[in-house]
Structures are given as C-alpha cells and as structure tokens.
Amino acid sequence: MAAIPSYTPPDFSRPDLAAAPAVRTAPAPADGVLPPGFHATSNHPEYVHRGSGEWLLAGESRMDAVLLLDAGGLRVVEPRLVRQGEPVVMGRSENGEEGIYVHTTGFDPAGTATEGKFAFRARGTRETPFSRSYDELYEILRHDREQGSILWVLGPAVAFDRDSRDAMQWLIENGYCHALLAGNALATHDLEAALFRTGLGQDIYTQALVPGGHYNHLDAINEVRRRGSLARTVAELDIRDGIIPACLRRSVPFVLAGSIRDDGPLPEVITDTVQAQDAMRQQARRTTTVIAVATQLHTIATGNMVPDYRVMEDGTVRPVFFYIVDMSEFGADKLANRGSGQARAILTNAQDFVVNLRHALAGTGKL
Structure with missing residues (x-):
C-alpha cells in the first residue's frame, strides 16, 4: 500500500x-x-x-x-x-x-533529500496544510482495519460533543478501533452523556448549562460504583450509545489509567501507576497505528511505549504511525524531544477531526 x-x-x-x-x-x-x-x-x-x-x-x-x-x-x-x-x-x-x-533511516523514501540546506516550513505548525495527512490517514486506517491494529488514545473532549461522541462510536463499531487508552474522565463523561446528555453539566449538543448539571458526572460515577463495573451498568441500564458501551459490545479492550485528581474513580480505573503502565504497554506493543486526540499526558506516555516499527508475523518490518490531534504543537514537540520522532501532528479541533474522519471512512462526503 x-x-x-x-x-x-x-x-x-x-x-x-x-x-x-x-x-x-x-x-x-x-x-x-x-x-x-x-x-x-x-x-x-x-x-x-x-x-x-x-x-x-x-x-x-x-x-x-x-x-x-x-x-x-x-x-x-x-x-x-x-x-x-x-x-x-x-x-x-x-x-x-x-x-x-x-537504524534510523529504514523507512526513508528514496530521493527525498532537498537541494540546499535551508528551507521554509520544515516543521508542522498551525499554518501547515493537512490535506495530505488526512488522505494518508484514511488509507492507513482502511488498511489497518483488516491487517493491523489501531490504537486510540482519547481525552474527554471527544465525549463532550454529541457529534464527535457518535462518530467515535461509529468508528469503534465499524472496526476502526482495536484498543483504547484513556483515563477516568473519558469514561465518566461518556457515561454522563448517556445518562444525562451532558458533559460536565453542559448539554452535549447545545452547550447550554443544565441546572444542577455539575452533579451529573458524580451521579454517573456513583451509578457505576454501586453496580461494581461499567459492563454491569451498561447492561442493567440498557445503555446503547457511547464510546465505552461500543467497546463493550465489540469486545474492544480499553485501559483506564488513573491520575491524582480523579473523581470516584470508576471501578475499572487502574490507580497503581506501574499496573496501569503494564496494561497500557500490553495494548501498545500490538499497535500499528496510534491516534491520540486531545490528551497530552496520555499521548506522551503512549509515545514512550510505542516503537516506530513493527515486525509482522511474516517477518516483514513496517512503520508504526503515530498521529497527535490537538490545537497545539506541544504534544508532538514534546514527544519529538523524548525520542518519538515519528509522531505527526494534525492541528485541529478534536471534535471536528473525529467527525470528519467518520464521514470520510463511511464515504458520506460530509466533510
């Protein structure tokens, strides 16, 4: 390909x-x-x-x-x-x-050297056009859906918007997610959206503040803790929409790593740092493409766990692609400074990215 x-x-x-x-x-x-x-x-x-x-x-x-x-x-x-x-x-x-x-040049295409030592726009910034990056990503995801392993690293912003949450659910249900890494917040606000149609108390479509809505995420956590697991909560409350329910239905593994400021947390959140790292590594070592959306700390952690190549079962060696979707260059620059030079930034709004990706892969043309 x-x-x-x-x-x-x-x-x-x-x-x-x-x-x-x-x-x-x-x-x-x-x-x-x-x-x-x-x-x-x-x-x-x-x-x-x-x-x-x-x-x-x-x-x-x-x-x-x-x-x-x-x-x-x-x-x-x-x-x-x-x-x-x-x-x-x-x-x-x-x-x-x-x-x-x-060996740092194994995937370098022939004839890419430029004449001269000076060039403008050598690094990706807010001014960089990303049309080709999107087209390559669509092609990679269609390939890796069947012949690779796609790992998503998500921040809660994806669950704060109705359309992006629906789009992420579609991507999971249609085979474009083989594993998910996140924290307590992503799962919490995904369940909050399912139960109350809010994200941190805001309507996930209109963004209007709901009276008393600041309790909603705590009530969602309490519902899950009372039942003992996300799976049991989704089943007993017959929750059919959302990111976590889609993972459960499709048997897509997810790892929720804890942080100091977590509310609750949800029962599945791994609060021991070393155990969380081991669980994340188990998924990271299988991946061929990583898409990290609006979560800098989880993105940097994942980048440190992922090689820039994968030895496939037939002995061939292929690159591991790493896309960072954020409004800032910080995540990609930080990872580059930590040795993960293959990280590629797509600088855009998280919700727009996920929705556009869904439409492109579904062939609806609604970009």
Whole structure:
C-alpha cells in the first residue's frame, strides 16, 4: 500500500559493520538492577551482532527499555522486570562499535533529500496544510482495519460533543478501533452523556448549562460504583450509545489509567501507576497505528511505549504511525524531544477531526 513505506534494512556488508565485534552481555546483579554500562533502547529498529555475521533485530524496541540476549534470542524488557542473572546487552554506542546498530533511516523514501540546506516550513505548525495527512490517514486506517491494529488514545473532549461522541462510536463499531487508552474522565463523561446528555453539566449538543448539571458526572460515577463495573451498568441500564458501551459490545479492550485528581474513580480505573503502565504497554506493543486526540499526558506516555516499527508475523518490518490531534504543537514537540520522532501532528479541533474522519471512512462526503 502506498501509504505504508517499505523497509530497507542495514547493509551489514559495509566494512564498518562487517568488522563489528560481537555484542557483550553482563548478568543483572539483582532483580530490577542493571549492570553498569547497560544499553538502553530507542524506539528505532535496533540490531545486535551475535557474532559470525549474525545480526538480530529487536522485535519490540521502545524508549528506555533494555535488551536481554541468551540462547533463546533477543528480548526487550523494562528495567524493573529484569531478573537477577539475566544477560543484559552492554554498550553505549549505536553504530556497530560495540556490536549494536540503531537504524534510523529504514523507512526513508528514496530521493527525498532537498537541494540546499535551508528551507521554509520544515516543521508542522498551525499554518501547515493537512490535506495530505488526512488522505494518508484514511488509507492507513482502511488498511489497518483488516491487517493491523489501531490504537486510540482519547481525552474527554471527544465525549463532550454529541457529534464527535457518535462518530467515535461509529468508528469503534465499524472496526476502526482495536484498543483504547484513556483515563477516568473519558469514561465518566461518556457515561454522563448517556445518562444525562451532558458533559460536565453542559448539554452535549447545545452547550447550554443544565441546572444542577455539575452533579451529573458524580451521579454517573456513583451509578457505576454501586453496580461494581461499567459492563454491569451498561447492561442493567440498557445503555446503547457511547464510546465505552461500543467497546463493550465489540469486545474492544480499553485501559483506564488513573491520575491524582480523579473523581470516584470508576471501578475499572487502574490507580497503581506501574499496573496501569503494564496494561497500557500490553495494548501498545500490538499497535500499528496510534491516534491520540486531545490528551497530552496520555499521548506522551503512549509515545514512550510505542516503537516506530513493527515486525509482522511474516517477518516483514513496517512503520508504526503515530498521529497527535490537538490545537497545539506541544504534544508532538514534546514527544519529538523524548525520542518519538515519528509522531505527526494534525492541528485541529478534536471534535471536528473525529467527525470528519467518520464521514470520510463511511464515504458520506460530509466533510
């Protein structure tokens, strides 16, 4: 597919890589403790030289993990999950000098270099036209609906508007969402909209303030806590519209990660940070496309968990796409500064984005 570039692996016959030494390992001195000089991974494809010209590609490289190399192969794990005695890959260089090669140009199309060293508008800003970004996204989503895994990272703004909430429900019900990451607020206000047609006390269509509406989200949380789960609440109250009910009907997994300021929270919210991180990683490691909408902290967290490539079941390597939809460049810039250079910003209103996406994918032409 045109929107998914092919991958060009490193040329290991190059003299510098052909002469590279075998990578070193050292045993972890204790559980969750790494030997001095350990290698920390990036989100780019990373190879280690096992010796005799055999280079192994890390299957799930991601930011700030470590590599374990033994007879069973090469594994990528978080430092806190390393067990005493496990063989940790050592080395701080990335061009083969210590048997480690980080490959940053595998998806670069041929002939993209520009003549000259100066150019205007090299980074995406509010002035950037996003027509091509949208067209590529439509093509990617149609492909990944059947042959990939689409991960959404949502802030509550999507549930504050009737049309965007309906559009997100449609995307889930029509196979354009394979997993959802969010917080207490998204689920809370989605249920508030279902029960009261409000979002933080405002009518989700007219935006008119409803008398006493500031209680509605608390009443929604209370309903769920009284029944013990979102699934039971949706079933007993026969809730048929919304983002969370659509996930439940389609068996789409969702992870709700807690924060300090959460109301309630809802029973499904994971309040232990490490447990929430593990649950988010479980979904992130499967994804081929991420769409993060109006939630900076969840977006940055997810970006740190996602590699910029995926090794598919047939052994092919493809890029992992990461779209950040927000009114500000901050999220994309922050992720770029944290190593996730593949993050692409689409600067627009969250509700407009989701509604336009639904119409484009449904073929209604109502853009």
